[in-house]
Amino acid sequence: LAKTTQPISMDSYEGQEVNITCSHNNIATNDYITWYQQFPSQGPRFIIQGYKTKVTNEVASLFIPADRKSSTLSLPRVSLSDTAVYYCLVGDAGYSTLTFGKGTMLLVSP
Amino acid sequence: SAVISQKPSRDICQRGTSLTIQCQVDSQVTMMFWYRQQPGQSLTLIATANQGSEATYESGFVIDKFPISRPNLTFSTLTVSNMSPEDSSIYLCSATGGEGQPQHFGDGTRLSIL
Numbered sequence: 001l002a003k004t005t006q007p008i009s010m011d012s013y014e015g016q017e018v019n020i021t022c023s024h025n026n027i028a029t030n031d032y033i034t035w036y037q038q039f040p041s042q043g044p045r046f047i048i049q050g051y052k053t054k055v056t057n058e059v060a061s062l063f064i065p066a067d068r069k070s071s072t073l074s075l076p077r078v079s080l081s082d083t084a085v086y087y088c089l090v091g092d093a094g095y096s097t098l099t100f101g102k103g104t105m106l107l108v109s110p
Numbered sequence: 111s112a113v114i115s116q117k118p119s120r121d122i123c124q125r126g127t128s129l130t131i132q133c134q135v136d137s138q139v140t141m142m143f144w145y146r147q148q149p150g151q152s153l154t155l156i157a158t159a160n161q162g163s164e165a166t167y168e169s170g171f172v173i174d175k176f177p178i179s180r181p182n183l184t185f186s187t188l189t190v191s192n193m194s195p196e197d198s199s200i201y202l203c204s205a206t207g208g209e210g211q212p213q214h215f216g217d218g219t220r221l222s223i224l
Contacts, residue, residue: 034212043202043215044153046111087152094209095141100153 004088004101011107018075020104022088025069030092033064033071038085038103047086048073075106083108112137114216116203122222128191131219133203138183143213144176145202153202159186193223 005023012018024033032051036044048055050062050071061074075082085105091098113136123129133142142159157165157178165178180186190197200220204213 032210036215041217041220043114043204043217046212046214049212089213095143095158095206095213098143098155102152 004090004099006086006088006101006104008102009105009107011109012078013109014079015077018078018082018106018108020073020075020086020088020106021070022073022090022101023070024088024090027068027090028092028097030094031068031090031097032092033062033068034089034091035060035062035071035073036087036089037082038087044087078106078108080108080110082106111214112139112205112207114203114205114214116216116219118219119217120220120222122224123193125194125223127193128189129193129221130187130189131201131203131221133186133188133205133216135184135205137207139205140183140208141206142180142186143204144178144186144188145204145215147200147202147218149200156188156201159188190221193221195223198222 034049035047037047038044048060048062050064052064055062063072085103087103088101115134117132144156145153147153155168156171157167159165159178159180161180175191177189200218202218203216206213
């Protein structure tokens with residue numbers, strides 16, 4: 001069962017790039033890495049998912065090194081509305097194992 | 111992505127009673143899950159809701175306490191039975207379209223037990 005470790009909190013300013021790293025040393029061959037954003041009183045919202053190398057979509061990039069023991073969520077040019085908790089989830093494609101990290105509270109200031 | 115609706119969004123219940131939470135998805139999905147999230151904490155998987163068969167529970171969660179139904183590919187319920195204050199939490203439903211596809215979540219049910 002892959003255990004994940006994330007920083008508890010991070011601070012940034014509007015317009016900056018933010019990188020949040022998740023460690024998952026025991027990741028299994030079949031595991032994917034998925035990142036979610038959660039605002040208070042809402043469910044987690046899917047941001048991005050990857051298996052290896054780099055994945056990019058309209059809101060974020062996900063960098064996964066060759067050994068896959070960590071992953072980095074990159075948010076370009078954050079705004080105040082990006083203030084939220086970000087969760088790293090490691091789980092296999094068949095969803096037989098699902099482990100959420102403890103989450104990183106990102107605070108974006110003006 | 112699938113839109114997931116949960117009912118009720120919140121409730122306050124008396125100790126010893128039971129509450130059933132409903133989860134409706136706007137499209138057919140392969141897998142549905144139930145999570146618990148304590149305030150300020152991460153999500154803990156309770157069980158996988160299997161269509162047409164008994165749910166698969168994670169360690170520490172049992173069917174007698176958290177019976178789950180999934181009568182079809184778009185709907186599931188979670189019952190929190192014989193509630194105590196320790197059951198006060200947010201209960202979240204999620205669903206995925208298939209293997210390797212990401213989960214999408216409802217906004218949760220905030221449950222308080224007096």
